[in-house]
Amino acid sequence: MSTTDSLQRTALYPAHLALGARMVLFAGWEMPIQYPRGILAEARAVRSSAGIFDVSHMGRIEITGRDAPALMDLVLTQDVMGLKEGRARYALLCTEEGGITDDVIIYRLGPDHLLLVCNAGNRPAVWPWLQRCAGEFNRVDLKDTTEATVMIALQGPQTPAILERLAPGVASALRPFAITRAQVAGVQALVARTGYTGEDGFEVMAPAQEGERLWGLLIQGGAAPCGLGARDVLRLEAALPLHGHDMDVSTNPFEAGLERFVNLQKGRFLGQQALQRVHANGVARKLVGFVMTGRGIARSGCSILSNGQAIGQVTSGGPSATLDKNIGLGYVAVEHAQPGASLIIDIRGNLVEAQVVPLPFYSRRRGL
Amino acid sequence: MTDRPTDRRYSREHEWVLTDGGTALVGITDYAQAELGDVVFLNLPEVGAQVTQYGKLGEVESVKAVSDLFSPVSGEVVEVHQELMEHPEWVNEDPFGKAWMVRVRMSDRADLAKLMTAEQYAKFLEGLEH
Numbered sequence: 001m002s003t004t005d006s007l008q009r010t011a012l013y014p015a016h017l018a019l020g021a022r023m024v025l026f027a028g029w030e031m032p033i034q035y036p037r038g039i040l041a042e043a044r045a046v047r048s049s050a051g052i053f054d055v056s057h058m059g060r061i062e063i064t065g066r067d068a069p070a071l072m073d074l075v076l077t078q079d080v081m082g083l084k085e086g087r088a089r090y091a092l093l094c095t096e097e098g099g100i101t102d103d104v105i106i107y108r109l110g111p112d113h114l115l116l117v118c119n120a121g122n123r124p125a126v127w128p129w130l131q132r133c134a135g136e137f138n139r140v141d142l143k144d145t146t147e148a149t150v151m152i153a154l155q156g157p158q159t160p161a162i163l164e165r166l167a168p169g170v171a172s173a174l175r176p177f178a179i180t181r182a183q184v185a186g187v188q189a190l191v192a193r194t195g196y197t198g199e200d201g202f203e204v205m206a207p208a209q210e211g212e213r214l215w216g217l218l219i220q221g222g223a224a225p226c227g228l229g230a231r232d233v234l235r236l237e238a239a240l241p242l243h244g245h246d247m248d249v250s251t252n253p254f255e256a257g258l259e260r261f262v263n264l265q266k267g268r269f270l271g272q273q274a275l276q277r278v279h280a281n282g283v284a285r286k287l288v289g290f291v292m293t294g295r296g297i298a299r300s301g302c303s304i305l306s307n308g309q310a311i312g313q314v315t316s317g318g319p320s321a322t323l324d325k326n327i328g329l330g331y332v333a334v335e336h337a338q339p340g341a342s343l344i345i346d347i348r349g350n351l352v353e354a355q356v357v358p359l360p361f362y363s364r365r366r367g368l
Numbered sequence: 369m370t371d372r373p374t375d376r377r378y379s380r381e382h383e384w385v386l387t388d389g390g391t392a393l394v395g396i397t398d399y400a401q402a403e404l405g406d407v408v409f410l411n412l413p414e415v416g417a418q419v420t421q422y423g424k425l426g427e428v429e430s431v432k433a434v435s436d437l438f439s440p441v442s443g444e445v446v447e448v449h450q451e452l453m454e455h456p457e458w459v460n461e462d463p464f465g466k467a468w469m470v471r472v473r474m475s476d477r478a479d480l481a482k483l484m485t486a487e488q489y490a491k492f493l494e495g496l497e498h
Binding site: 033034039041229296299326348350 | 405406408409411427429430431432434460
């Protein structure tokens, strides 16, 4: 893979400029933060009909060979050996100390063929990590396909109908967290029923040179182009944590509320011993969701107080596009983590009231 | 380019000021709201607050960021647009009209001479875009 520090662009970069996107630097990539209609309108389009996101910056690593499942079972917190062909799992990659190096989706494409999708910002760390661990195995090959492919997330309740017109029969055959090879508008692609918005939807991976054509066809089909700004609003509403904000190498999955993605019973994996200790001893802080009950928007880095004492810190915060509220995530001492608990958030010197609420803030099944 | 009103003065921080006798309405420009994106929150001073030209007036928040508002004139805040606080989206919809933010009783009318006309502001913006 490329190890250059220079700015990278996805194959869809010209399409973003043509649509009038505002581009920003994100994890070394020049990405659209929003299109002219704006972040809130984009987020609402995903909740009510359909949106598409260029997520080609996310790392895509293919792991092949007889030992591929065993390697990923060693590296990830989930059972990969038992992952069925055509299925996917959300998993964590932890250090020996139990800190979260990255959160990923692992897809099983075949008996000896896996695909790992990791965060763009962590790809430079994940790749050498996998290579080092692969040294324990004889029959495994790693291939970074990030730059050779595009990845387009098609998200929202209308997306099965949009995909149906370009790839008949695929959407109806694909359950949540399933993946299949399919022809999409004549292009050989991987189509997964996964995403990062809390909405039904798909992620399509295809050769980079076909990216612009697919992107255009999906927009013609009725999907609104959406940028990283809308993606962040939507994932926060769905309480999907963002690595580097809501969790990182200094937090463990039990603190981050991700213990259901840690399989302590499976065979040996990195971080297992440390996580067993955390499981046995409990944690001192937890990631919670809160709603601002006073006037203000908590932002990442704001201190959380109770009775004048600092009890934690906001890790994500902003306005919700779907609920008429300002929401956020943050770590607090466990005694303040119960829904209903009152918090005070220090917003640049203004002390504003907030309340811990059950997560997620938004669920498409439950509605609002 | 735009039909930016010529009845007011403009600051380099993209605020406008429209005088009306001894008081002045203050808001932000079309350019500023477009740069911010969706405005979702406003933090404005209380009535009675003293503000100084180019000093901090408040904060305007978009979905992703917090930006300071600066007062284009010195004086006392005599009215705060309370309804705008409930409808921050007006800043995007009508920055020169119903999105006025505060009314200031100016302490020094000479402040106005330091600000730009609409024509000068347009040239200033061209300079920003290289």
